[in-house]
Amino acid sequence: MKLAYHLPEATVRRDPTARAQEMAAREAFWQFPEQSTIRFDRIVDRPLVDRTPPPHPDNTTADTTDNSSDNGSGSGDSDEVSTGRIVKAFSTQLIFRVLGMLASVFTVAITTRHLGPTSYGHLTTAIVFVGLWTSFTELGIGSVIVRRVTSGTADLERLIRVNTGLSLVYCVPLSLITMASGLLIYQGEPEVKSMLIILSTSLTVSTVLTCVQPIFVTKVDFTAVAVSDLVGRMASLGATLVMIQIDAPLVWFAIAQVVPLVVQLLVQFWAAGRMIPFWPIFSWRESLSLVVESLPQTGVLIIGVLYWRADAVLLSLLSSPEQVGVYGLAYTVAFTTSVISQFFLSSTLSSMTRRFAVDKKGFAEFVEKSVETLSLVALPIGLVGVMLAGPIVATMGSDEFVSDGKPALALLFVAVTVTFMNGVLSQALFAAHDQVFLLRLNVVNLAVNIALNIVLIPSFGAVGASAALLFAEFSGLVVVTWRLHRKSPYRTPYRYMVKALVPLTATGVAVYFAHDLPLVISGVIAVVVYAVANLVFGPAKISTLKTMLDSGDEPEEPDEPAEPLPQATDHGRTTQ
Numbered sequence: 001m002k003l004a005y006h007l008p009e010a011t012v013r014r015d016p017t018a019r020a021q022e023m024a025a026r027e028a029f030w031q032f033p034e035q036s037t038i039r040f041d042r043i044v045d046r047p048l049v050d051r052t053p054p055p056h057p058d059n060t061t062a063d064t065t066d067n068s069s070d071n072g073s074g075s076g077d078s079d080e081v082s083t084g085r086i087v088k089a090f091s092t093q094l095i096f097r098v099l100g101m102l103a104s105v106f107t108v109a110i111t112t113r114h115l116g117p118t119s120y121g122h123l124t125t126a127i128v129f130v131g132l133w134t135s136f137t138e139l140g141i142g143s144v145i146v147r148r149v150t151s152g153t154a155d156l157e158r159l160i161r162v163n164t165g166l167s168l169v170y171c172v173p174l175s176l177i178t179m180a181s182g183l184l185i186y187q188g189e190p191e192v193k194s195m196l197i198i199l200s201t202s203l204t205v206s207t208v209l210t211c212v213q214p215i216f217v218t219k220v221d222f223t224a225v226a227v228s229d230l231v232g233r234m235a236s237l238g239a240t241l242v243m244i245q246i247d248a249p250l251v252w253f254a255i256a257q258v259v260p261l262v263v264q265l266l267v268q269f270w271a272a273g274r275m276i277p278f279w280p281i282f283s284w285r286e287s288l289s290l291v292v293e294s295l296p297q298t299g300v301l302i303i304g305v306l307y308w309r310a311d312a313v314l315l316s317l318l319s320s321p322e323q324v325g326v327y328g329l330a331y332t333v334a335f336t337t338s339v340i341s342q343f344f345l346s347s348t349l350s351s352m353t354r355r356f357a358v359d360k361k362g363f364a365e366f367v368e369k370s371v372e373t374l375s376l377v378a379l380p381i382g383l384v385g386v387m388l389a390g391p392i393v394a395t396m397g398s399d400e401f402v403s404d405g406k407p408a409l410a411l412l413f414v415a416v417t418v419t420f421m422n423g424v425l426s427q428a429l430f431a432a433h434d435q436v437f438l439l440r441l442n443v444v445n446l447a448v449n450i451a452l453n454i455v456l457i458p459s460f461g462a463v464g465a466s467a468a469l470l471f472a473e474f475s476g477l478v479v480v481t482w483r484l485h486r487k488s489p490y491r492t493p494y495r496y497m498v499k500a501l502v503p504l505t506a507t508g509v510a511v512y513f514a515h516d517l518p519l520v521i522s523g524v525i526a527v528v529v530y531a532v533a534n535l536v537f538g539p540a541k542i543s544t545l546k547t548m549l550d551s552g553d554e555p556e557e558p559d560e561p562a563e564p565l566p567q568a569t570d571h572g573r574t575t576q
Contacts, residue, residue, distance in 0.1 A: 094343055096226035100233040101336055105396075107237045108332050111253065112325070112397040114244045121321030123253055124328030125186070126195035128312035130202065133178045135305040137207040140297025141166075141290050145214040156218055157276045159290070164211040165280035166287040171207035175200045185317070192316075195254035205261040212272035224271030231267065232260030300439060307446045307472075311465040314453045323461035326405045329397050330462065334412035337381050341374060341420045345427050352431035356488070364489040367428045371421065372496050376540060378420035379497075383504055384526045385413025387511045391519045404462050411466035418473040425480045432487045441483075445476050496539050503533035 112120050141163055148154035182196035216225050239256040242248075272278060312331070316324045348370055355363035385392070393405035429438055449472040456464030484490050510529040514522045534540040 093222050093226050096230045097339060097343075100230045101339060103230070103233040103237050105333075105336060107233070107240050107256075108329065109396045110244060111240055111256075112329050112401065115250065115253070115325075116398070117322040117325040117400050119191075119250050119321075119325075120328065121316075121323070121325030122189065122191040122250065123195060124312065124324050125189075125192050125316040125321065126182075126199050126254060127257060128309050128316070128328075129182050129185070129196065130178055130199040131309050132305060132313060133174065133203055134206065135298070135301035136174055137171075137203055138210040138301065139291065140294035140301055142210060142214045142217070143297055144290055144294045146217050149214075149218050156215065157278070158281070158286075160211065160215060160276065160278045161281040162283050162286045163214075163290065164208075164278050165282040166290070167207045167211050168280055169282070169287075171204040174207060175203045178203055189321075191250055194251040198251065198254040199257060202258045202261050205258070205265055209261065209265045209268060212268050212278060215272045215275055215278070216268075219275060221275075224268050225264075228264040228267035229260075232263035235263050236260045300442070303439075303442045303446055307442065307449060310446070310450055311453050311469055314450070315457055315462065315465050318454070318457040319461045323404065323457075326401050327408055327462035327465055329393065329401055330405050330409040330412050330466065333392060333396055334385065334409060334416050335419075337416055338419060340377055341423050344370075344374060345423055348424075349427060349431070352428055356431045356433075361489055363428075363431070364491070367424070367484070367488070367490045368493050370424045370428075372493050372539070374420045374424050375497060375500060376534070378417040379500055379504055380507055380526070380530050381420075382414050382417030383508055384511055384523070385416070386410040387508065387515065388519065388522060388526075389413065391515075391522070395519050408462040408466040411463065411470050415466070415470040415473050418470065418477050422473055422477045422480060425477070425484055428490065429480060429484055429487065432484070434483065434487055437483060441476060441479055445472050448472050448475065499539040502537040503530050506530070506533040506537075 111123075115123065145154075145156070145159045145163065148159060149156045179197055179200035182200065183193050186192040186196065213225070216222050236256050236259045239259050240253070243252050243256065312324065312327060315327055348366075352363065352366060352370075355366045389410040390402055390406040393401050393409055397405065426438060429435075449468055452468035452471060453465055456468050458464075460467070481492060485492075507526055507530040511522060511526050514525045517525075
């Protein structure tokens, strides 16, 4: 199915750069649907509409001069404030998200140690099944609201109130449908059924919560989002500690999964209410318009959620709760590191779209530098993760998790490495306006992943699910690389990868001899050795970094020299 997009009237006269960024705004959910808030701040990186009014026909010269003067200064100030807000928003999210992830990792560690593989498997089963329905809590309407508002074609307050009314109408039925289907599927597992009833209520909270998030996106103010995320994770950690202390029954641990959403709802509603009122409006016509316009995003959200959740759900149906618990622990540990690539991709999205619009060769070079930069992080994560998989599982869980958890975690760390590369190349294809191909590839990958899980899980359990995900990611990487070679001058930097083998070898040797040391010490040794070897032997030498920093000050000559390249491009280069 070919998806056709129609630009609003206000955007017709934009330059190719703005048009490319408009496409970026429309498809910002495609690659990381569950991290949509992180990616939103780049949508408004540049003004989506030319704010300069047309000259008055009766006084063209004078009005044009005055308007350009006024708007010039105003635009400059606005641009400066907007850039500052974006930097602040991104930095705030990064700091709070890292702290929140540390709290979540600690919560998972104490939960797995207390519950053990079987009980933790029951809890994971309930979580992942409810997670299958999360794509329906937002429906992609947030991106539609942001696009309409930033293009100057709609009123933010009106759209938020309409979306709030729509969400209040379907949030409870969504929870009831999830609950009923879960009770029907897992009718032979009473522990899972009890937790499904509790966790299904989280969909109601999450659906209502998504109503106010476009406010923070449009205002480029994510302080409340970041604070609520951290406070929610800390509250979940506190609730888990209390339950462990009083030796609460298993079903109570499902409550700890709902606590973060409730905290986020309270904090974000309070902050959003200080910006604009969002009392609900129940309008059938306007709600239907939002739903119809968001259908492409909804489809992509569904595919993305199914891709990342189907393995654990199939594991719960085709294997034992112990295998589900092992896989849940390994998956959580491995993919915690993916937050690095998500922040990198959200920082380079607008730069990629602009590069493709004005300079295909520069676009290819930028993608190559992005691949090189992420490979510097992804390759050691995969190597060290494989070598220390056993100690990591034993530290995060217990010895009961190690036998199956060690090979599962090793495979998932390799999958994470491939995901880093897959993400940047998929984003490059998206910037090259090849999103229809990406959608088809996602559908094929989803089918392959499900088929492999059905074949491998009955015999290999968690290890089979991990292998299926790795194969799906690797096959996707091969296809995306082939497609990008055809769509642009990009070429895979194999020479750079070969140079990276020297610091990787040194790191591997160091980890091998430090394997019996405490996990934290082994990790620190790996980081130090890898960093020093990179700076001494390459490919990230000090001289290379100095050259890149110096060249960042030199002006470039794009194909259309009417305006300079944005600062994000230089940042993308010096990241390496």
